[in-house]
Amino acid sequence: MSARPVNIVAAESITEWSAEVDVLVAGFGIAGGCAAVEAASRGARVLLLERAAVAGGTTALAGGHFYLGGGTPVQQATGHADSAEEMYKYLTSVAREPEPEKIRAYCDGSVEHFTWLESLGFEFERSYYPEKAVIQPGTEGLMYTGNEKVFPYRDQAVPAPRGHKVPVPGDTQGAALVIDLLVKRAAALEVDVWYETGVTDLIADPDGTIVGVSWRRPGETGAVRAKSVVLATGGFVMNADMVAEHVPWLAEKPFVLGTTYDDGIGLRLGLAAGGAARNMKQAFVTAPVYPPAMLLTGLVVNRDGQRFVAEDSYHARTSAFVLEQPDAAAYLIVDSEHMERPMFPLAPFIDGWETVEEMATALGIPFEALQSTLDRYNENAARGEDPDFGKSADFLAAQDTGPWAAFDLTLGKALYAGFTLGGLYTSADGEVLRENGSPIPGLYAAGAAAATLAQDGKGYSSGTQLGAGSFFGRRAGAHAASRSS
Template identity: 65%
Template sequence: MADETPGTAVPPVLDESVLAGAEAFDVVVVGFGMAGACAALEAARAGARVLLLERAAVHGGTSSMSGGHFYLGGGTAVQRATGQHDSPDAMFDYLMAVTPAPDAVKIRAYADESAAHLDWLEALGFEFERSFFAGKAVIQPGTEGLMYTGNELVWPFRDQVPPAPRGHKVPRPGDTGGGGLVLDLLAERIAETDAEVRFETGATNLVTDGSGAVVGVAWRRFEETGVVRAASVVIAAGGFVMNPAMVAEHTPSLGSKLFTLGSTYDDGLGLRLGRSVDAAWEHMDEAFITAPFYPPSDFVTGIVVNKLGRRFVAEDSYHSRTSYNVLQQTDAAAYLILDSAHMAEPTLPLCPLIDGWEAVEEMEAGLGLPAGALVETLWAYNENAARGEDPDFHKHPDWLAPQDQGPWGAFDLTLGTAVYAGFTLGGLACDVDGRVLTEAGTVIAGLYAAGACAANIAQDGAGYSSGTQLGEGSYFGRRAGCSAAGRRAAS
């Protein structure tokens, strides 16, 4: 069902008078993705009368398109079973270190309750495999339940906090619908409650009373329209990567040169609904953007240089951290340089091979780099790597190897040539329980947010870890549902 509010326009707020004779619910949830499903399930289990509205004909949203990574830690059952030591304090310290504007209250709650949240997820009807994948990959190639999916082993974080793997993946091979499996189970659990689900039914407006509190939702289903009264409304309607006007205004880096990661309904409706009642937006200029150059893991031993022939990032960084830094370079241009001993495969699916050269000087000229720059950079790297050192960027010793066996090849990491993909990270300002806030930091009574339309832990690509969206979406979705359900007695 299409949104009736195109572009960046904010839907008008309706007055409480439209609710005369309307159906009444304790909690109305907008969006049946990961966050909305978790909010609806917890609210229903708390005894609230719940209505779940979904514009699509089926549940899932963008969450169902994901591989099924959940960023969880603090000593989960999977971490313990695979001998990977972690603690809530270590998880807290790491997330505080990599997050640009960390909210200590949210991160503390997420770290402290992360292990228990994994247990809650498994109680839906599945188990993360008790196995660890030790390689360098974007996602586990098999059904392994745990791997490093962030920058825990990357300098300076590995020196600040004891590293621990926290990327828990649903037991599906590779990137094949793990998120959808969890959504299917959530749908089954919701069906066991008294919650009502209405598909092909989208929220169009919020309804407020004289005090400004949100007290209802207007909806549309094809040509049919209506309103429902609600003690609380939880917005979980996704991000805005599929809204060209909002992308152009807030995250122009997610322009025509990128492949957008999202569903049809990631059009910013949830953010615009929040704005209609003066909700604040946070981190709207930030996005997750990436074009991974690994696997194969041997490629991490190479060097990444810019148009000046200079390195600018530790090559063992999580792939979106590397991409984040590529986009800061002149013309968003960069090249991965490898020797013949470390090119296990001649092609990369996202970053094309430019050419091969018998001499570094020839490669330098072929790439149009300043004379002598790449020769100097590669010589210094090789000298240090031979000693197991990287004084310039502190690449982990596991990924240090001289690139001195000709011929040499260069892969193009340049935006517009390499295939970059991304999604938005900005969202509605909210507290740890999902209560939506104004610019002044005051609570908008009756309104909650979770998932990709809420601003929580994921704030930029440089600090992102795979699994953060599903992890925080499900966790803070649960908190929002419980908190929203708690208002029903006072309404």
């Protein structure tokens, strides 16, 4: 879908204001809800506009991982030592263009943010899920959700699990519980919420200070004056023009993760106001081959029969490397000793073969190249080594007992899903920044509307969207509220 152009409306042209508030928040997902609640808790008069008929946005579809660390109560209870410094080193190492001030703020404030989240009315279970998985199958409160134990990151920061899961079983909609609690907290703080009402334009004074928004709902339009505006309207994965311009491969075959309203409205408004964007060509995309984790003892090869990634990588890292291969084609190969069928095979099982030569022929891979790769892998695995990609010994096992099986990781064959990671350039307090780093007075952004931690698909960790979205949503709300005092 394409979207209507946005404008910056002159304040002097507005003849009637629908309302006047201290802080106007656009979007009631995790970032917007946290911004509104934080601003209201500091005494600001807050109005929240949400285009849908209910709160939640894309957050309501999420499994419920929050990436938190530095020694949270769950980490402590399960015996996992961590520090803000090690968390900082890890997030810096996986960021594409790290912004130290923001990463430092996130890590230093992580334990306090954990406590704040629980103050909404739930508790992360003080338990640990030790298996390699996309998300905990039950209500376990902690697991590894990134590349912390993957080479080279394990040598750059002491590994620690930081994927804190909301205590809802299953792999979707766990975050909806947090949204429900934010709705209740917002009501208790007398945040005014207008549903089925979307921001259409920003309103500015002659000097460029943002002083309000224009809005629209079925059969009605208007304008709200505000001392600060927080854009928390999601990403742009549903905007065909923006996807075509910045991440065209995302439109080819993956299933996109988002709602109808992830059309980039906040990003476009921020750019129209003079803000800059970051990370626009980056997206999260994945088709996990695990669980079962046993499959990760196998090897992933491209059409030339060559390995190109450590198979124990976080699923999105592996997927990002797959998309860089010729024809975005790759295969996971396992022998009969390590073959297990996934319950939900996103990378489909192709077939099994009695010999490597038969497999190579069926997959269209040069036999000599595949056999050579397999031999080298097996020889090293037997020694518990992977000098080529640094795969952990936990997932090294010779694949030398036929028959052999293959799973298809190829784009268009595997069921890939993705979302955009680019957004507005912001400060650690959520201020929308110009290209020169100066803030646009009165304008903030958080969540997927902002390029918060500048990650790409290879460096993403599950839980950073909810974790950073909620954390910097609060920061934006607090700073926005300070402008009204």
